[in-house]
Amino acid sequence: MLHIGLTGGIGAGKSTVARLLAERGAVVIDADRISRDLMAPGSVVLAEVADEFGPEVLTPEGELDRAALARLVFGDDEARQVLNAIVHPAVREEAARQWEEAPEGEGFMGVVVEDIPLLAESEQADRFDGVVVVEAEERTRVQRLVEARGMSEEDVRARIAAQASDARRREIATWVIDNSGSPEETAAAVDRLWTELRARAEETGN
Numbered sequence: 001m002l003h004i005g006l007t008g009g010i011g012a013g014k015s016t017v018a019r020l021l022a023e024r025g026a027v028v029i030d031a032d033r034i035s036r037d038l039m040a041p042g043s044v045v046l047a048e049v050a051d052e053f054g055p056e057v058l059t060p061e062g063e064l065d066r067a068a069l070a071r072l073v074f075g076d077d078e079a080r081q082v083l084n085a086i087v088h089p090a091v092r093e094e095a096a097r098q099w100e101e102a103p104e105g106e107g108f109m110g111v112v113v114e115d116i117p118l119l120a121e122s123e124q125a126d127r128f129d130g131v132v133v134v135e136a137e138e139r140t141r142v143q144r145l146v147e148a149r150g151m152s153e154e155d156v157r158a159r160i161a162a163q164a165s166d167a168r169r170r171e172i173a174t175w176v177i178d179n180s181g182s183p184e185e186t187a188a189a190v191d192r193l194w195t196e197l198r199a200r201a202e203e204t205g206n
């Protein structure tokens with residue numbers, strides 16, 4: 001089995017590439033989704049977060065108020081580290097569980113991809129057999145996010161500035177997918193990547 005990390009700066013097209021890989025037969029583990037699920041009302045992780053950051057991070061219904069939490073940790077490294085120390089181990093544990101189960105799935109093709117937005121920032125590249133980094137030019141990323149997600153340009157640029165640089169992500173990349181062009185070009189690049197991943201998975205005995 002080949003265990004691959006997938007990352008990219010916000011708006012670069014990481015989710016798009018994850019979907020294309022899943023369509024080709026990869027098992028995709030979604031770290032964002034796991035972290036959302038782990039923070040469901042009533043969960044131990046959410047209780048720990050509320051203990052640490054106060055009841056203002058909960059809505060009256062007992063759900064996580066993401067915007068409130070984001071305001072508390074944005075630009076505050078220490079608070080962010082405290083939050084990560086609560087959430088990251090739980091996410092990794094659940095990801096490992098999904099990863100171990102992957103070969104039992106029907107039609108397993110030997111490739112597991114962990115989609116992790118902050119893979120470069122959280123220094124975990126060494127856990128993987130290889131890392132795929134999705135890239136697009138900054139102005140393209142800004143344009144897509146403003147159009148598709150309705151974010152303000154200022155917000156997008158602040159988020160990009162808070163993440164690792166393209167150069168830093170390149171340092172951990174085994175493969176780089178350039179998603180600056182058309183969806184068809186990206187699909188063709190993912191086809192080439194998929195062929196290579198399958199070949200490597202077979203070499204490792206799957």
Ligand code: ADP
Nearest residue numbers: 009010011012013014015016144148181182183
């Ligand atoms: P990320 O997961 O890296 O934040 P997404 O995959 O969600 O980025 O892509 C950001 C937005 O840009 C989405 O709305 C997506 O549909 C759009 N998008 C992604 N790739 C392309 C492309 N090659 N051409 C046009 N739009 C794209």
